[in-house]
Amino acid sequence: MTVVDSMAVPSVLIAEPDPWSRDLLKHVVLSVRCDAQLDVCGEGQQALRLLSQNTYDLVIADGDLPGVGGLDLLRTVRQRRRSPVQPFILLSNRSDIASVREVLPLVPTAYLTRPLDMSGLTRRLQGLLLSAGQEVSCEVPGLAPGMTLNRFLEQRRASCDGAPLLVDARAAVTHSHGPAGLDLALFEQQVRTDPQINAVLIAAANSADQHRVSPAQTLSQALQRLGPGQSMNLVLGLVLKHSAQLSDPGLADYAQKQWAVSLRAAQYGHTLASLLNLDPQRCYCAGLLHRLGDLAVLRCLQEWQLAGGELDTRVIDESLAEFGAAYGSALRARWRLPLELRELIAAIYHLGGGVYSREALVMHLVGQMANMTSEEQISELANCKTARLLRVGTSELSRVIQTL
Numbered sequence: 001m002t003v004v005d006s007m008a009v010p011s012v013l014i015a016e017p018d019p020w021s022r023d024l025l026k027h028v029v030l031s032v033r034c035d036a037q038l039d040v041c042g043e044g045q046q047a048l049r050l051l052s053q054n055t056y057d058l059v060i061a062d063g064d065l066p067g068v069g070g071l072d073l074l075r076t077v078r079q080r081r082r083s084p085v086q087p088f089i090l091l092s093n094r095s096d097i098a099s100v101r102e103v104l105p106l107v108p109t110a111y112l113t114r115p116l117d118m119s120g121l122t123r124r125l126q127g128l129l130l131s132a133g134q135e136v137s138c139e140v141p142g143l144a145p146g147m148t149l150n151r152f153l154e155q156r157r158a159s160c161d162g163a164p165l166l167v168d169a170r171a172a173v174t175h176s177h178g179p180a181g182l183d184l185a186l187f188e189q190q191v192r193t194d195p196q197i198n199a200v201l202i203a204a205a206n207s208a209d210q211h212r213v214s215p216a217q218t219l220s221q222a223l224q225r226l227g228p229g230q231s232m233n234l235v236l237g238l239v240l241k242h243s244a245q246l247s248d249p250g251l252a253d254y255a256q257k258q259w260a261v262s263l264r265a266a267q268y269g270h271t272l273a274s275l276l277n278l279d280p281q282r283c284y285c286a287g288l289l290h291r292l293g294d295l296a297v298l299r300c301l302q303e304w305q306l307a308g309g310e311l312d313t314r315v316i317d318e319s320l321a322e323f324g325a326a327y328g329s330a331l332r333a334r335w336r337l338p339l340e341l342r343e344l345i346a347a348i349y350h351l352g353g354g355v356y357s358r359e360a361l362v363m364h365l366v367g368q369m370a371n372m373t374s375e376e377q378i379s380e381l382a383n384c385k386t387a388r389l390l391r392v393g394t395s396e397l398s399r400v401i402q403t404l
Helices: 021-033 043-053 070-079 097-106 118-129 148-158 169-176 184-191 196-210 217-239 247-273 280-289 292-306 311-332 340-351 356-371 375-380 385-390 394-401
Strands: 011-015 037-041 058-062 088-094 110-113
Touching: 011 021, 011 043, 011 169, 011 375, 021 058, 021 118, 021 196, 021 217, 021 292, 043 070, 058 070, 058 097, 058 118, 058 340, 070 088, 088 097, 088 292, 088 385, 097 110, 110 118, 118 217, 148 292, 148 311, 169 184, 184 217, 196 217, 196 280, 247 280, 247 292, 247 356, 247 394, 280 340, 280 356, 292 311, 311 340, 340 356, 340 375, 356 375, 356 385, 375 394
Parallel strands: 011 037, 011 058, 058 088, 088 110
Antiparallel strands: none
């Protein structure tokens, strides 16, 4: 870390009920002050407890916190008559005159309505958390004494940020953004091949819409539910995270190979599902996400390397073999991806006993196709049990292969 007076390190409380929005706010703050001390919570009573126990340099709170709303939280803070006035940013879904008039007497530092203007929020945070001309940079923490790679990967499995970004997310936003805002259809075209973006947006859409009976299972469905503003903010938030891109050429090469298998499975799943009058978009998504765990391992290996650990191809291969599947399973569960989508992803790897949907049979078949090394294997694959159950033969499988 740069030489900064320890007393000047800001402490920030983020109170936001939605986990994906909470994570976004956290990384926007850290992008301005990487040394900031953060407390995060998801409901109002917990925020009140934290405020009674700590003195914060900034509070960021959502107006619709469960228990004690953000407006009541602001009212409590102002009743304490702190001098100077405690900076407080209130986030709200309401921009009507009545809502604005209600909050103005409490003098919030900012009253920001959703979807958030990320550049505007960043500028406000710079003004609140940085002195004029101040720059703060942070070094990557070194490895703890005696830390082994296996132990490091075991610890990171439960908290890793997922896969690295494989498309230029900033460029996708810029290219898709016009005078009327973000063009969702164009944006989908720009990012539809990126596993991390697909997984995060689907997870976020379901987190924000838990009352819906039918979960979002494709990128298109997620974009429609989140809307242009929130979709754009979440994707830009991914760019801010540590190791969002793989800078090591060797790890990047491994990622490209994993991505290539994902894209083959996705395209094969889309084509075969279309031939069989099934759901091609859901099968595409399942194929795209099935190597998410392997890609997440590569991202964590870069973190290991940046922290001072050593890597070679043998270590990378062993790490992928040991941790790839476990990381994928942990991510899909932690992000609460829809069960139906997780079942399709699992079918790519294994079909046990029991009755399976036709989509699951499709994904099991295309999982094998995505790893084929020669077209001579098509006839052998056409004779397998899965192909027979789907009633597809060599001609259909050849048509699928030729779509790439």
